[in-house]
Amino acid sequence: xxxxxxxxxxxxxxxxxxxxxxxxASLLAACSAEEDAGTGGGTADSGPFTFxxxxxxxxxxLDATPETVVAFTGLAAALYDYGVEVAAVFGPTTLxxxxxxxxxxxxxxxxxxxxxxxxxxxxxxxYAQLNPQLLVSHYYEGFDLWFVPxxxxxxxxxxxxxxxxxxxxxxxxxxxxxHAALAEALGxxxxxxxxxxxxxxxxxxxxxxxxAIADKPLKAMAVGARxxxxxxxxxxxxxxxxxGSELGVDWVVPDDPDQNGYWELLSWENAGKYEAxxxxxxxxxxxxxxxxxxxxxxxxxxxxxxxxQVYGWNPEPVYSHVGGAVExxxxxxxxxxxxxx
Numbered sequence: 001x002x003x004x005x006x007x008x009x010x011x012x013x014x015x016x017x018x019x020x021x022x023x024x025a026s027l028l029a030a031c032s033a034e035e036d037a038g039t040g041g042g043t044a045d046s047g048p049f050t051f052x053x054x055x056x057x058x059x060x061x062l063d064a065t066p067e068t069v070v071a072f073t074g075l076a077a078a079l080y081d082y083g084v085e086v087a088a089v090f091g092p093t094t095l096x097x098x099x100x101x102x103x104x105x106x107x108x109x110x111x112x113x114x115x116x117x118x119x120x121x122x123x124x125x126x127y128a129q130l131n132p133q134l135l136v137s138h139y140y141e142g143f144d145l146w147f148v149p150x151x152x153x154x155x156x157x158x159x160x161x162x163x164x165x166x167x168x169x170x171x172x173x174x175x176x177x178x179h180a181a182l183a184e185a186l187g188x189x190x191x192x193x194x195x196x197x198x199x200x201x202x203x204x205x206x207x208x209x210x211x212a213i214a215d216k217p218l219k220a221m222a223v224g225a226r227x228x229x230x231x232x233x234x235x236x237x238x239x240x241x242x243x244g245s246e247l248g249v250d251w252v253v254p255d256d257p258d259q260n261g262y263w264e265l266l267s268w269e270n271a272g273k274y275e276a277x278x279x280x281x282x283x284x285x286x287x288x289x290x291x292x293x294x295x296x297x298x299x300x301x302x303x304x305x306x307x308x309q310v311y312g313w314n315p316e317p318v319y320s321h322v323g324g325a326v327e328x329x330x331x332x333x334x335x336x337x338x339x340x341x
Contacts, residue, residue: 051185054166054178055139062161065187066133070115072147074316075136075165075179077105081320082183082195087130088113090122091137091147092285102283105318122149124156132160136182139164142260165319172243172317172324176202179319198321205328209247212335220244220335221252221276221304222313224263225288230271230299231263233282233315238262240317240327249335252276271298278338279304280313280331309338 049062071079073091080086092101093114100109113130116122135156138146144153145162156162165178184190222241224231235241235251237260245251252274254264266273279302281290290310293299304310311334317327 049134049185051163051182053161053163055144055164060134060161060163062133065185068130068133069186070127070130070132070135070160072137072145073101073107074103074105074318075138077103077107077318078176078179078320078323079183079186079188080105080107081198081318081322082180082188082190083192084183084186084188087132088115088127090114090116093117095285101285102314103316103318105320105323116147119147120149122147122152122156124152124159127156128159135160135162137162137164138167140168141166167239167316167319168237170239171246172239172319175239175319176321176324180321183320195321198325201325202321202328205325205332206243206247208332209244209249209328209335212332213248213250216335217250217340218277218335218338219250219252219275220278220280221274222280222282222315224282224284224315225293225299226286227288228265229268230266231282232266232274233263234261236261238315240313240315240324240331243324243328244331249331268296268298271296272302276302276304277307277341278309278311278334280311280334283312283314284316303341307339307341309334309341 047065049065050059052058053060069084069086070088070090071086073089073093076086076089089104089107089112092103093112094104094109094117095101098109100107113126115127135145135148137148140146144150145156145164148156148162163182165175165182167175170178180188180190180195189195222233222235222238224233232252232254233241234254234257235245236253237257241249241251254274257264281287281293283289293305299305312330314327317323
């Protein structure tokens with residue numbers, strides 16, 4: 001996640017209701033082709049809508065399932081994978097050439113209404129004109145609705161209730177479950193053939209990671225790279241990396257992470273502090289990529305770089321079963337290709 005911090009807003013809309021949707025993964029796993037009722041998602045009914053806002057553990061209740069939903073790009077991408085489309089997005093969506101940002105996942109970005117494409121950008125006036133019924137985003141401990149500017153948060157939430165889904169503390173499986181549950185609450189058919197296939201793909205990808213590392217002692221390191229230095233990721237605070245640890249991946253663990261516990265920043269002079277057999281580089285917009293990093297001598301001197309064992313990773317995966325599978329497949333393919341140094 002970007003190295004920024006902002007405090008919680010003091011004023012929140014009071015929204016009380018009954019419990020939200022749970023158990024999405026269990027339902028999906030039990031699906032079969034005979035139960036298929038479509039290829040992506042169903043149509044939301046007109047009954048009451050309730051879902052837990054994990055920022056303060058308060059239920060959001062609406063009289064009917066919202067039809068005009070605005071979402072952080074990464075969350076919208078997860079909903080899209082389950083068959084739910086939103087009215088507008090905010091957050092990294094397109095690159096300067098119009099191509100999809102990595103956080104847009106499989107969404108067709110050409111037709112999206114984008115309220116903000118970079119940090120600090122959110123067109124509140126355009127948002128108001130949509131007559132939104134619900135805004136959904138990710139929530140990191142110590143932050144608020146991800147990519148909603150702090151100074152506009154109260155104004156944004158005065159126009160429609162907001163829901164934050166916690167993505168910093170739960171496991172990857174739990175976070176995906178929550179996204180699937182939100183999709184279901186918004187009308188997705190979790191018993192569809194495509195959604196059942198997504199669950200199967202996720203399980204297969206996890207198995208591939210475990211199989212790739214089972215009989216091969218490899219030390220892996222996940223990093224972010226910027227002009228100011230090399231950021232070493234702490235595996236326990238990134239749910240994708242933590243999932244890898246669960247499956248047997250031996251990650252480099254930084255001994256001096258920042259106060260949020262995400263990264264240890266190394267100056268380029270000290271970039272060789274940790275040794276690894278393979279390195280995964282943060283693919284998100286704003287990070288230096290492997291071809292650019294070759295300009296830094298201390299990077300080029302790393303054993304994994306000299307061996308050509310440099311791969312990519314996404315610290316903010318699309319939290320659907322398909323999205324999780326894609327990231328685990330990348331990790332598994334790199335582990336399978338790499339050799340101990």
